Amino acid sequence: MTLALISHPDCLGHIEIPGHAEQRARLTTVLEALDAARLNMVSVTAPLAKREALLLVHGADYVDQVLNCEPDEGWHKLDPDTALSPGSVNAALRAVGALIAGVDGVMANTFERAFCAVRPPGHHARPEAAMGFCLFNSVAIAAKYAQQHYGLKRVAVVDFDVHHGNGTQEMFWDEAGLLYASIHQADFYPGTGQAHEHGGQGRIINAPMPAGTGSTSWRQAYENTIHPALQSFSPELLLLSAGFDGHTDDPLAQFNLCSDDFSWITAKLVDLARETANGRVVSALEGGYDLSALGQCSVAHVKALDER
Numbered sequence: 392m393t394l395a396l397i398s399h400p401d402c403l404g405h406i407e408i409p410g411h412a413e414q415r416a417r418l419t420t421v422l423e424a425l426d427a428a429r430l431n432m433v434s435v436t437a438p439l440a441k442r443e444a445l446l447l448v449h450g451a452d453y454v455d456q457v458l459n460c461e462p463d464e465g466w467h468k469l470d471p472d473t474a475l476s477p478g479s480v481n482a483a484l485r486a487v488g489a490l491i492a493g494v495d496g497v498m499a500n501t502f503e504r505a506f507c508a509v510r511p512p513g514h515h516a517r518p519e520a521a522m523g524f525c526l527f528n529s530v531a532i533a534a535k536y537a538q539q540h541y542g543l544k545r546v547a548v549v550d551f552d553v554h555h556g557n558g559t560q561e562m563f564w565d566e567a568g569l570l571y572a573s574i575h576q577a578d579f580y581p582g583t584g585q586a587h588e589h590g591g592q593g594r595i596i597n598a599p600m601p602a603g604t605g606s607t608s609w610r611q612a613y614e615n616t617i618h619p620a621l622q623s624f625s626p627e628l629l630l631l632s633a634g635f636d637g638h639t640d641d642p643l644a645q646f647n648l649c650s651d652d653f654s655w656i657t658a659k660l661v662d663l664a665r666e667t668a669n670g671r672v673v674s675a676l677e678g679g680y681d682l683s684a685l686g687q688c689s690v691a692h693v694k695a696l697d698e699r
Contacts (some may be wrong), residue, residue: 399566424686437489495675514556552634555584635679657695
């Protein structure tokens with residue numbers, strides 16, 4: 392089995408406002424931790440996504456707003472938490488391009504699975520708006536791309552970031568061939584992801600968990616709610632929004648998970664992909680804001696992608 396690590400230095404060109412949680416050090420920490428772990432990965436350079444790829448899930452006016460309002464210096468705020476700096480557009484296009492390259496690679500059997508070490512994250516980005524550190528919704532774009540370019544009938548996104556991926560849910564709401572499943576902290580940012588939210592086609596699966604949730608109840612929620620839905624859907628491709636901010640040390644949330652939990656859920660998802668999708672999994676870095684925990688969890692996640 393070949394595992395690809397897909398990234399690009401341009402993702403460090405998205406410069407955070409001083410003190411912002413979504414900082415360049417997140418990506419350098421992940422890459423340094425993976426390098427130190429000496430994992431067996433093939434390195435793939437993320438291409439720049441084209442405008443037409445963004446239009447698979449985003450409106451033209453919003454796409455052009457982002458592409459055309461990058462500042463020459465300083466920052467241009469798109470929402471209270473999300474800003475453009477010089478270099479942000481290329482970073483976001485590389486993040487989307489990484490997911491597309493991952494889909495191309497697993498569909499061509501160039502590699503079986505891929506981890507996209509990119510930023511900015513994507514799962515809060517809505518069709519017409521930036522939100523929650525996110526500019527373009529990379530996993531949603533990749534799902535639509537897989538459908539349109541490879542004729543896949545069933546593509547699933549599993550999101551284990553502690554924050555609900557409201558953007559992905561919104562984009563998948565009426566799509567029978569796309570399933571979105573999320574396990575996240577309940578009654579928390581961004582305020583979506585209630586258990587009764589199932590979408591127009593019944594393909595939205597939410598497992599909200601209370602603050603303080605630890606390993607046992609989190610794993611049970613996955614086993615009881617998300618895994619059966621995935622088995623029933625039988626995806627031909629599995630995309631992961633891999634957020635590690637559920638770790639007990641993360642400053643932005645109140646779950647009590649450890650790196651072994653992210654290894655466990657990854658192994659479960661790889662096993663499912665082997666059953667239904669010829670093992671094809673493409674994972675994208677989302678949240679995770681304690682640098683030490685982020686490095687540990689990323690290594691645990693990628694080891695599980697590689698070793699199963």
